Amino acid sequence: MLVGFISLGCSKNLVVTEEVMGLFQKHGFEIEKDPLKADILVINTCGFIESAKEEAIDTILEMADYKKKNCKYLVVMGCLVERYEEELKKELPEVDLFVSIHNYKDFWKKMMELLHKKEEDKLSFKERIITTGPVTAYLKIAEGCSNFCTYCAIPYIQGKYISRPMEDIIKEATNLRKKGIEEIIVIAQDTSKYGLDLYGKLCLPELLQKLSNLNFAWIRFLYTYPETITEELIDVVKKNQNIVPYFDIPIQHISDSILKKMNRKSDGKSIRKLVQNLREKIPNVILRTTLIVGFPGETEENFQELLSFIKEVGFDKLGAFAYSKEDKTIASKMPNQIAEEIKEKRREKVMELQQKISKEKLKKQVGNVLTCLVENITEDGKYFIGRSSMDVLDEDGVIYIKYDPRITLYTFIKVRVTKSLEYDLIGEYKYE
Numbered sequence: 001m002l003v004g005f006i007s008l009g010c011s012k013n014l015v016v017t018e019e020v021m022g023l024f025q026k027h028g029f030e031i032e033k034d035p036l037k038a039d040i041l042v043i044n045t046c047g048f049i050e051s052a053k054e055e056a057i058d059t060i061l062e063m064a065d066y067k068k069k070n071c072k073y074l075v076v077m078g079c080l081v082e083r084y085e086e087e088l089k090k091e092l093p094e095v096d097l098f099v100s101i102h103n104y105k106d107f108w109k110k111m112m113e114l115l116h117k118k119e120e121d122k123l124s125f126k127e128r129i130i131t132t133g134p135v136t137a138y139l140k141i142a143e144g145c146s147n148f149c150t151y152c153a154i155p156y157i158q159g160k161y162i163s164r165p166m167e168d169i170i171k172e173a174t175n176l177r178k179k180g181i182e183e184i185i186v187i188a189q190d191t192s193k194y195g196l197d198l199y200g201k202l203c204l205p206e207l208l209q210k211l212s213n214l215n216f217a218w219i220r221f222l223y224t225y226p227e228t229i230t231e232e233l234i235d236v237v238k239k240n241q242n243i244v245p246y247f248d249i250p251i252q253h254i255s256d257s258i259l260k261k262m263n264r265k266s267d268g269k270s271i272r273k274l275v276q277n278l279r280e281k282i283p284n285v286i287l288r289t290t291l292i293v294g295f296p297g298e299t300e301e302n303f304q305e306l307l308s309f310i311k312e313v314g315f316d317k318l319g320a321f322a323y324s325k326e327d328k329t330i331a332s333k334m335p336n337q338i339a340e341e342i343k344e345k346r347r348e349k350v351m352e353l354q355q356k357i358s359k360e361k362l363k364k365q366v367g368n369v370l371t372c373l374v375e376n377i378t379e380d381g382k383y384f385i386g387r388s389s390m391d392v393l394d395e396d397g398v399i400y401i402k403y404d405p406r407i408t409l410y411t412f413i414k415v416r417v418t419k420s421l422e423y424d425l426i427g428e429y430k431y432e
Helices: 011-026 050-067 079-091 101-114 154-158 166-178 204-212 231-239 256-261 268-281 300-313 340-363
Strands: 002-007 030-032 040-045 073-078 097-099 136-140 183-187 218-222 246-248 286-293 317-322 369-377 383-388 399-402 412-420 425-429
Touching: 002 011, 011 030, 011 040, 011 073, 011 101, 011 136, 011 183, 040 050, 040 079, 050 073, 050 079, 073 079, 073 101, 079 097, 079 101, 079 154, 097 101, 136 166, 166 204, 183 204, 204 218, 204 231, 231 268, 268 286, 268 300, 286 300, 286 340, 300 340, 317 340, 340 412, 369 399, 369 425, 383 412, 399 412
Parallel strands: 002 030, 002 040, 040 073, 073 097, 136 183, 183 218, 246 286, 286 317, 399 425
Antiparallel strands: 369 383, 369 412, 383 399, 412 425
């Protein structure tokens, strides 16, 4: 039977999808790249914020309609199921099987029951099918989150923060390296807290050093919270050339009053000090952040403070979200909720400002030579598409490289930047 997959939401979700794909393949099923040709269709959902929930529901409904004509079984799993399983069962009878996060251990048993078979097996990184190309892979080091930010539903969906044993992570990383993976992207809801629950201390620096010793070309880590970025972490990044000096720090806001309402552990002063320290210790550091605008009680003064901070710091990469009121979260019950149109206008202002900052920063790259990973080619064949160490897969910009017959896909090459755009660069192959 042909099995198709649709993975929605974050990279952590994608890793689970890859494990499920591997489980099906291990048991003799054929993986179909086009989900509309599948006999069994598996949708891994996100339920983090309202827009993600809407996307998940729309996708399920679309695939349920497709199932009437072509597909035999429709399976829905993931965060949305974890949050709303009973409601989904009532509203979506077209779905043959729902699997919540806390039932992943029984995924195969439930799947076989649906197919009237008796087999048991477990999800495993060993059978995982990498979907991010032949040289790049995610490496998940923890599940859940224990931060309990007042706006966030993740602890209620995925449970408390649970670190994977280090030896398990290194074993997976070693397997990936043997398979030809050159770039690993270390992920968790909060990578900087890795090991605290398991070993009683922050172990990300130690883990990164061990990964560096495996001789990957690029090692990235996402995401680090400001209060747990230690001097040890900064030092290990600085001294290892294959650990990309890219810090994705979701600060969410800069106003102390808003940060306190969010139950964030940092304040404006410590965030500014951290940024200064990172740039002093690692001059070529790339700083990325995410922000929330329109949080309950955010005044115009708070918002202007945030805009001033963005101008002051000049983040290399920045994403902004309008606050989403989520079930069971403390913030959803707070007074002074902000109107949707105000939230959206504030988000647009932030992104307009960041667009100008990004444009100016990228102008300075013109004439520079960057190491790039070539990953694709444009439809017209005029340009290869690559990423430098400044850019994370599916999140940041790209470099369009003028076509050269000597370039091979999925290799690292030197590129001279010839032109800058708002978020992307254009360059040419610098043959050596």
